[in-house]
Amino acid sequence: MQNKDIKALKDPMGAAILDYFKNGRAAKLRVFSSQFDEDEIPVEELFREYEQMPYLEKMALGLSRGQILDVGAGSGCHSLALQKMGKSATAIDISPLAVSVMRERGLDARQVDLFDESFTGNYDTILMLMNGSGIIGTIDNMPKFFSRMRQLLAPDGFILMDSSDLKYLYEDEDGSFEIDLAADYYGQLDYRMQYKNIKGEVFDWLYIDFQTLSYHAGQNGFKAELVAEGEHYDYLAKLSLS
Numbered sequence: 001m002q003n004k005d006i007k008a009l010k011d012p013m014g015a016a017i018l019d020y021f022k023n024g025r026a027a028k029l030r031v032f033s034s035q036f037d038e039d040e041i042p043v044e045e046l047f048r049e050y051e052q053m054p055y056l057e058k059m060a061l062g063l064s065r066g067q068i069l070d071v072g073a074g075s076g077c078h079s080l081a082l083q084k085m086g087k088s089a090t091a092i093d094i095s096p097l098a099v100s101v102m103r104e105r106g107l108d109a110r111q112v113d114l115f116d117e118s119f120t121g122n123y124d125t126i127l128m129l130m131n132g133s134g135i136i137g138t139i140d141n142m143p144k145f146f147s148r149m150r151q152l153l154a155p156d157g158f159i160l161m162d163s164s165d166l167k168y169l170y171e172d173e174d175g176s177f178e179i180d181l182a183a184d185y186y187g188q189l190d191y192r193m194q195y196k197n198i199k200g201e202v203f204d205w206l207y208i209d210f211q212t213l214s215y216h217a218g219q220n221g222f223k224a225e226l227v228a229e230g231e232h233y234d235y236l237a238k239l240s241l242s
């Protein structure tokens with residue numbers, strides 16, 4: 001077995017990205033969650049060009065400056081767009097296959113878990129896009145996340161992160177919301193991905209509304225600004241040291 005095949009065993013996302021990169025098409029990248037029905041990630045969207053990106057992502061790229069860290073970079077679409085704008089980005093992802101594709105695409109890409117403290121840096125912009133808050137995982141991880149950001153940010157640096165308020169999933173026909181306040185925060189999901197016969201591990205993925213994000217930023221010495229709102233409960237936030 002080749003090294004790449006071993007790595008692919010638990011890397012469905014990377015396997016899908018590699019397939020699409022090599023063949024221009026991919027099979028279904030399936031997403032399972034205990035909270036929702038089975039869903040699918042359109043792999044071609046991970047390869048979107050600047051023109052195809054949603055408005056909030058284009059704004060984030062426009063605001064990115066200095067040394068940029070693209071966190072959970074996937075196929076590297078944002079880092080590539082930044083490179084075309086003449087900006088300087090480092091892309092990190094936990095997926096070994098995604099990182100190998102990004103390298104082949106000419107990016108400075110590294111296989112790094114954001115929370116691994118052996119990775120250091122002093123970034124002016126930290127980009128977390130395509131529901132970038134997901135990587136935080138759970139609300140309980142907020143202190144750990146913000147202290148990690150403090151390690152990686154230049155003093156006047158900032159994070160650009162997009163997310164969505166999932167409250168619309170709990171909306172009744174009369175427009176009221178049925179949210180169990182005693183349960184975990186409603187944007188906290190568990191996911192597992194599968195590509196062909198490659199099954200990944202279960203992981204936590206956090207969708208967060210701007211107010212809750214702003215509250216936790218404040219608790220951890222950061223301030224949150226709402227840069228812009230999208231068309232469907234989504235938004236782009238800028239987080240900086242306060």
Ligand code: SAH
Pocket residue numbers: 013045046071072073074075077092093094095098112113114115128129130135
């Ligand atoms: N930002 C890209 C990809 C989004 S998918 C885009 O907009 O197209 C989320 C990516 O985050 C996946 O490639 C996944 O492997 C990566 N990821 C998840 N947890 C991570 C972590 N802790 N550190 C680094 N990357 C992570």
